[in-house]
Amino acid sequence: MGEVDLNKERLELALEAAGLDLWENDLITGNVTRKATKTFEELGFTEDEIVSGVQDIYGLFHPDDIDTVRKAVADHLTGVTPQYRCEFRLRSKSGEWVWFANYGRIMDGHSATPGKRLIGVTFNIHDRKCRETEIAQINQQLTEQNRLLQQLNTALERLAANDSLTGLSNRRTLMELGAKEYKRTERFGHPLSLLVVDIDLFKAVNDAYGHLAGDRVICAVAQACAARKRSGVDIVARFGGEEFVIVLPETDGPSALRVAETLRQDVEALRVAVGDAGKDVAVTVSIGVATLHKGSGLDFEELVNRADKALYQAKGTGRNAVYVADAQPDDGGMAAPTQLDLGGGI
Numbered sequence: 001m002g003e004v005d006l007n008k009e010r011l012e013l014a015l016e017a018a019g020l021d022l023w024e025n026d027l028i029t030g031n032v033t034r035k036a037t038k039t040f041e042e043l044g045f046t047e048d049e050i051v052s053g054v055q056d057i058y059g060l061f062h063p064d065d066i067d068t069v070r071k072a073v074a075d076h077l078t079g080v081t082p083q084y085r086c087e088f089r090l091r092s093k094s095g096e097w098v099w100f101a102n103y104g105r106i107m108d109g110h111s112a113t114p115g116k117r118l119i120g121v122t123f124n125i126h127d128r129k130c131r132e133t134e135i136a137q138i139n140q141q142l143t144e145q146n147r148l149l150q151q152l153n154t155a156l157e158r159l160a161a162n163d164s165l166t167g168l169s170n171r172r173t174l175m176e177l178g179a180k181e182y183k184r185t186e187r188f189g190h191p192l193s194l195l196v197v198d199i200d201l202f203k204a205v206n207d208a209y210g211h212l213a214g215d216r217v218i219c220a221v222a223q224a225c226a227a228r229k230r231s232g233v234d235i236v237a238r239f240g241g242e243e244f245v246i247v248l249p250e251t252d253g254p255s256a257l258r259v260a261e262t263l264r265q266d267v268e269a270l271r272v273a274v275g276d277a278g279k280d281v282a283v284t285v286s287i288g289v290a291t292l293h294k295g296s297g298l299d300f301e302e303l304v305n306r307a308d309k310a311l312y313q314a315k316g317t318g319r320n321a322v323y324v325a326d327a328q329p330d331d332g333g334m335a336a337p338t339q340l341d342l343g344g345g346i
């Protein structure tokens with residue numbers, strides 16, 4: 001066996017071992033001068049059925065891949081790419097699409113003359129492509145699941161932080177945010193005020209118009225409280241059944257009293273529809289006010305308790321009233337104990 005034959009045999013062995021199918025096209029005539037026999041056999045075609053013209057081969061490409069293949073060939077023929085490389089699907093005899101890849105190069109070309117032959121190899125990449133598609137699908141599913149989880153988390157966070165009836169912060173959120181505001185007061189020495197707002201004689205509303213009508217009244221008062229909120233500064237929370245808390249950072253006693261009195265008047269002016277027949281109801285609120293100064297020795301919970309006590313004193317005065325909690329001896333020089341019944345015609 002001559003050296004050329006030996007080399008040919010070695011080359012065939014290497015191609016076979018690597019799963020590569022050698023082909024060759026005549027660029028002048030457009031004929032296939034060496035067919036990718038193994039590839040066509042893999043696709044289920046017999047020797048006779050194997051196409052011999054380059055244009056005929058395009059009939060086997062997946063319609064979505066034809067442009068990619070044509071461009072890869074054109075880019076190489078015009079010198080844009082040093083090799084011809086592309087991935088594509090071919091239709092098997094039974095109609096299934098199978099993924100292959102091509103790797104080729106123009107031969108016989110010199111710097112001045114264009115090449116005459118395009119020679120290359122085709123190899124099966126179907127398994128890899130299927131795995132890639134599977135992984136892409138799994139990734140897409142995971143992305144979608146993550147998006148849903150994030151939505152769910154946001155919804156859960158909202159549910160955990162807010163009161164479901166009014167949408168205001170709930171008691172837990174109030175205590176968390178309030179404790180933070182308390183720390184800011186302790187650190188920076190700014191005053192912190194708090195209002196406890198309670199609907200007067202609310203049981204009578206429930207008894208007269210029913211629980212759903214009562215809920216509407218709670219929502220209307222909640223809205224009135226929220227309307228007084230300085231966005232991003234104040235905390236407005238539903239503290240219990242028909243009781244609300246408003247935290248006013250950086251607010252001294254007299255300013256808090258003004259906010260409370262305005263809110264009391266806002267609620268007094270409310271008319272809440274409670275029935276189908278256009279029936280509406282008026283309600284009032286009583287409000288307890290307490291203010292915390294740096295070094296007062298009170299924590300946030302104690303501030304709430306003080307405002308709550310003031311609220312009950314406001315109720316004691318006949319309701320629809322604002323009452324300011326007794327000043328502590330060491331709470332920054334606050335005014336002496338103040339009782340205001342602004343609802344009583346002042």
Ligand SMILES: Nc1nc2c(ncn2[C@@H]2O[C@H](COP(=O)(O)OP(=O)(O)OP(=O)(O)O)[C@@H](O)[C@H]2O)c(=O)[nH]1
Nearest residue numbers: 199200201202203204206211212214215241242315
């Ligand atoms: N509709 C409705 N009623 C509630 C809700 N939570 C608590 N309540 C009712 O609110 C009423 C509160 O009544 P009370 O504590 O006696 O107080 P009040 O009638 O407002 O009287 P004062 O506070 O003394 O002015 C009770 O009847 C509770 O059942 C709620 O979410 N919806």
